[in-house]
Amino acid sequence: MSYPAALALTVATEVPVYTAALAAASQAPPGRTAGAAVIVNCVTHPLLWWFLRHVPLAVYWPAFAAAEAAVVLVEGWLTARLLRLRGPAPYAASTAANAVSVLAGLLLL
Numbered sequence: 001m002s003y004p005a006a007l008a009l010t011v012a013t014e015v016p017v018y019t020a021a022l023a024a025a026s027q028a029p030p031g032r033t034a035g036a037a038v039i040v041n042c043v044t045h046p047l048l049w050w051f052l053r054h055v056p057l058a059v060y061w062p063a064f065a066a067a068e069a070a071v072v073l074v075e076g077w078l079t080a081r082l083l084r085l086r087g088p089a090p091y092a093a094s095t096a097a098n099a100v101s102v103l104a105g106l107l108l109l
Contacts, residue, residue, distance in 0.1 A: 001108065007045050013104045014041055014097035018079070021096055025089035036082040037097070040075040072098050 001009075018037035019030050026033055048071055055063040075098070076091035083090070 001105070003049055006049065006105070007041070009104055009108070010045055010101045011038060011041050013101040017097040017100050018093050021093035022079070022083065022085070022089060025087070025093075026083045026085055028083050033083065036079055039082060040078045040094075043078060044071045044074055068098060068102060 015034050015037040019033045022028075022033045023030065028036075048067055051067055052060075052064060072091070072094045076094035079085070079090035079094060
């Protein structure tokens with residue numbers, strides 16, 4: 001899969017999850033929540049893509065799992081800051097959104 005296709009798939013799958021998951025936790029309008037989701041993906045996705053391109057095949061899956069866990073934490077933190085949220089909601093939303101996009105990517109392999 002090309003990088004633009006992977007980024008498009010990630011944004012298309014994660015933004016609705018973030019928006020739905022944070023609807024109750026955030027006083028922000030859905031458009032602002034969706035915008036925050038796009039921003040956090042534009043920060044983390046290029047770094048994840050670059051990192052995974054340089055991982056040897058022998059350790060790809062453990063590196064993939066560790067990298068995705070780091071992405072979940074970074075996106076949760078950034079989402080909390082962008083939407084001025086406290087507590088576990090941005091991290092739960094990040095976990096759910098990234099799980100959906102990983103599953104979508106795996107299904108398209």
